[in-house]
Amino acid sequence: MEYCGITDIGLVREKNQDAFITIENKYGDVLALVADGIGGARAGEVASSECIKYFGNIFNESGPFDDLDSAINFLNHHISIANQKINDLSKAYEEYTGMGTTLTGILLTKHGALSINIGDSRVYGFLDDKAFALTKDHSLINQMIDAGEITEEEAINHPKRHYLTKAMGIFDSITADIHKVKDMEYYLCCSDGLHGYCDLDEIKNIVFMADKSLNDKCVELKDLALLKGGFDNITAVLVKI
Numbered sequence: 636m637e638y639c640g641i642t643d644i645g646l647v648r649e650k651n652q653d654a655f656i657t658i659e660n661k662y663g664d665v666l667a668l669v670a671d672g673i674g675g676a677r678a679g680e681v682a683s684s685e686c687i688k689y690f691g692n693i694f695n696e697s698g699p700f701d702d703l704d705s706a707i708n709f710l711n712h713h714i715s716i717a718n719q720k721i722n723d724l725s726k727a728y729e730e731y732t733g734m735g736t737t738l739t740g741i742l743l744t745k746h747g748a749l750s751i752n753i754g755d756s757r758v759y760g761f762l763d764d765k766a767f768a769l770t771k772d773h774s775l776i777n778q779m780i781d782a783g784e785i786t787e788e789e790a791i792n793h794p795k796r797h798y799l800t801k802a803m804g805i806f807d808s809i810t811a812d813i814h815k816v817k818d819m820e821y822y823l824c825c826s827d828g829l830h831g832y833c834d835l836d837e838i839k840n841i842v843f844m845a846d847k848s849l850n851d852k853c854v855e856l857k858d859l860a861l862l863k864g865g866f867d868n869i870t871a872v873l874v875k876i
Contacts, residue, residue: 636743638667640872641853645828646865652679652736653826653870654687662698664706666690667872668740669756671826673802682721682736682804689717703746707813710742710751714803714811721804735802738811739770741822741874748822752812754802756826756870759838760819766839769816773801797827822874828867829860842873849873 644651652672659665670686672679693713700706717738725731737754750758752770760767771777775798776790790796803809821842829838833856841847841855853871860869 636665636874636876637849638665638872638874639849639853640667640870641857642868642870643857643861643865645868646861648868650680651868652683653828653868654680654683655824655870655872656687656691657872657874658691658694660694660696660698662700663745664698664700665743665874666694666740667822667824667874668738668751669824669826669870669872670739670803671737671754671756671828671868671870673735673737673799678725678731678734679736681724681731682734685721685724686717686736686738686803689713689720700744700746703744703749703815706742706744706746706749710749710813711811714738714751714753714809718803718809719807722807725804733805735804737799737826738803740824740872741769741816743822743874743876748816748818750812750814750816753809754799755797756824757830758816759823759825759830759835760816761821761823761839761842762817762819764839764843766835766842767817767819769814769822770812773812774799796831818876820876822876823856824872825856826868826870828865828869829856829871832863832866833859849875
């Protein structure tokens with residue numbers, strides 16, 4: 636298994652509020668996470684970095700997982716703790732009031748793979764020259780689409796397309812979407828600075844480039860988002876099985 640990640644401030648934002656981690660424990664389990672501090676909120680970069688730092692500290696000592704249920708319990712437990720830590724910080728310091736972050740990723744174990752999602756960062760899977768969305772955004776736009784109020788085409792340029800319905804640190808408790816996913820050739824975890832501006836077919840073509848290393852592919856993904864305008868922070872973590 637190979638993994639690589641990249642983050643970039645983009646061409647518009649004054650700060651990079653994205654953070655990521657790829658980490659392997661001593662049992663060979665791999666956790667890849669992307670956190671995107673809520674745009675426009677105070678100290679979004681603190682929320683995302685604190686979240687990623689927490690998982691970096693605890694995953695080294697994790698495992699072995701007896702099955703996927705024990706892995707799910709592990710994730711739920713530590714997501715709850717990380718959420719509380721961010722929420723406590725936001726209450727303790729005025730400059731952190733209202734801060735929050737998305738949290739999205741993939742946990743790969745010998746028992747299978749789990750997708751993790753809170754917010755609108757995403758996990759994609761790639762297999763047999765096809766791309767699959769493995770997470771569903773927690774966003775107002777998705778709620779409107781599900782309710783039949785707007786179409787997916789109308790959602791692309793909707794003024795409320797970045798409004799989240801769930802994020803880490805905003806409330807005292809949080810529930811993540813954690814699902815078993817199919818085995819893939821590649822997994823991509825990314826912030827909306829990539830998936831929000833780049834066509835999935837363009838992303839897929841880069842992932843399946845035969846003559847590029849994993850690091851080169853991450854750079855290509857970042858450069859694609861910059862070419863599209865670099866309107867947001869850009870983060871991509873690519874895992875090859």
